[in-house]
Amino acid sequence: MPEQRKTATGPGRILVAVYAIFALAATSRAAVQIATKFSEAPVAYVLSAVAAVIYIVATVALARSGSMSFRVALASCTVELLGVLTVGTLSIFDKAAFPDATVWSGYGEGYLFIPLVLPVIGLLWLRRTARVPQG
Numbered sequence: 366m367p368e369q370r371k372t373a374t375g376p377g378r379i380l381v382a383v384y385a386i387f388a389l390a391a392t393s394r395a396a397v398q399i400a401t402k403f404s405e406a407p408v409a410y411v412l413s414a415v416a417a418v419i420y421i422v423a424t425v426a427l428a429r430s431g432s433m434s435f436r437v438a439l440a441s442c443t444v445e446l447l448g449v450l451t452v453g454t455l456s457i458f459d460k461a462a463f464p465d466a467t468v469w470s471g472y473g474e475g476y477l478f479i480p481l482v483l484p485v486i487g488l489l490w491l492r493r494t495a496r497v498p499q500g
Contacts, residue, residue: 371430372438372494380490383483384424390476391417391468398465406465412452416468416480419445423487439491446484449473453481 371377395414403410419441426438453472456463466475473480 372427372435372491377427377490377494380487381424381428383479384420384427384487387468387476387480387483388417388420388424391420394468402465406463409463409465409467409470412448412467412469416445416448419448427487427490435491435495438487442484442487442491445480446488449480449484 372380391413395410395417398406398410398413423438423441423445426434426441449469449472452463452467452469456467456470463470468476469480472478
């Protein structure tokens, strides 16, 4: 029977650490934006909060082992990538809808495009650690 490899070993520890940093950054940003100026750009601030939740879920799922954590990590990285691509595109072509930036605006340009690259690396890491033959 195939054995599930741990995703938080070796380079996976760096991946988990980066996700944790982004979870903290996105949560802090969303909390401040929602608490202080929600009426200025509610869509952008709610999207920042959604990004924060996705980063938190991905961090926990990548840090844990087991098939359920693997599936949750896979889903969260996929949703994150779709979110970055969708919000990134909309924020470029419909600037009026995003009067203030989100974590994913401009494909994460405010964060050195790490939000665009991070889910790709996460998905590649999950693919690499998916299953290895026992032996």
